[in-house]
Amino acid sequence: MKFFMNWHEMPKERLTNMKKLLAFIRKEFYHVFRDKRTLLILFGLPVVQIILFGFALSNEVKNIGIAIQDNSRDIHTENIIRKIQSSSYFKVEAPILNYKDIENRFKDGSIKCAVIFPSNFSSDLQRSGGAKTQLIADASDPNTATIVTNYLTSIVYDYQQQLNPTTQLNYQIVTEIRQLYNEEQNGSLNFIPGVIALIFMIVSTALTSVSVVREKELGTMEILLVSPFKPIMVLIAKAIPYLVLSLINFILILFLSVYLLHVEIKGSFLLLFAESILFIITCLSLGLLISNVTDSQQTAMLISMMGMMLPTLILTGFMFPLENMPWIFRMVSHILPSRYYYTIVKAVMLKGLGFEFVWKETLILAGMAIFLLAIALKKFKIRLS
């Protein structure tokens, strides 16, 4: 058996630490690319999220079903109805028969709003100069109800202006609205920064912690600790592949956002990239910290998902406005790294702001990264002795 011979012949050459690290990193990539579940989370999830948030979960109102009961049947109501029909916001369904009918159709969801013109609509308008029309909205979804009634009101108002083009009130205040940074009211704009933060949380925090804990479960961590490979190097070797993968993901998300959802990156790409690296490092430290305090992959996954992802989803302000939350939630949101990253990405990507506007958030994020990394390293050492 030649393998066991020449035992005391010392190895010719020793590898440098750098090469040892590379051997380790290569192994990590083998793990990632051979595990279908990891691959799916890594590259399937961002695509699904972008598509979901970009297309399915939209705040915009389009093709909302409404029904009309026209008891007046004159030129005015017909004109208004034609205006409503020609709007892309609404889909006018069959006319309403009676009040009970409205309720039934709200219940089965076929319409969201009912428009009722009373029989004296036209005569009132002509005689007294003031007519009434009723809008009944299904407010079980308050957002939609508000938007629909607003649209309908403005259509009616519009027609009124048309009727009296010459009538000038003594005083007139016109609100001229511009939706800055998102003139087209593109709903995906708001989601993209949130989705990026979410994806980093999943890839950098959850996958990293699971990959470290897996070595503990397998017993390979023991072997690594007995080897001359330094514990800190183990952490670095674990972190680098996920840093690279997260950045690839970042590019992928930006690519999808620009070409699929037509979101424009207004600010500096380099600044965005640098801020993302900072946030990824924060997430990685968090992942390493989680892996130090748990011993099973399930626990690590659960902590990352419940403890990190859910707050990111709810408390960073990308799904629900932070300003409306009770103070306790607003306080909690201040300790979430993703909140600051979300603010930065929004500022740089959507508003095109430079570093001078986000330095405060950057500083907080950097502080968190250093703090978390320090604890992760310290915990790792304690576990050793």
Place this chain on the structure above:
Amino acid sequence: MENKAIVCKDLTKQFGDFKAVDKISFEVSEGEIFGFLGANGAGKTTAMRILCGLSYPTSGEAKVAGFDVYKEQEKIKKNIGYMSQKFSLYDNLTILENIEFYGGVYGVSRPEIKERSAELVKTLGLEKEAKKLVGGLPLGWKQKLAFSVAVFHRPKIVFLDEPTGGVDPITRRQFWDMIYEASANGITVFVTTHYMDEAEYCNRISIMVDGRVEAIDSPTALKERFNVASMDEVFYELARNAKRTSD
């Protein structure tokens, strides 16, 4: 065999009031197969962790491969190999990739890894499986491979922590053939086991009870001293008085 691979003198490890390892002293010669026996909770693992450079003793002295366990942990780690009862190769890496990884972690150069892994695969008769994932191998082969990987970087001493748990007797026999082979080539083997037939294969064994080494000698001498026919009985004679029961 003048040179000592491991020297322990009054080695103690204390956790609060609990003396996990209580003044143990022994020496292991170079090239020796040394069996480290004891019931669960006797302090074997704690002692082994100190010798592997994973934790510091509370008091006493110990040298492994000539290096001090207090000051030269890094040098110790470079000169030992380690294999545990938990299976220690990566299932979703091939045999060659596993060897490359562990070789790399121990700093073996690329050309040498190539050369020696070819020899290793040939020795184990695994040429056909070399590029297949380890996960598909039978447990017996995995254990043999894990041992070969543990000694791949030519350590002076190899620590085996219950290496043959869950393996059938024939594979165990083959596994021990490999240990003999390594020992014949000058590598020191420090092995813990619960199988008393394996204890018989060792040159010398020590038996730990409640943190202390109660007996240390060759299996034949121990059987004579206790006037019994098998190592099983020797172990029972010593361990039945133990007060601790588990880790």
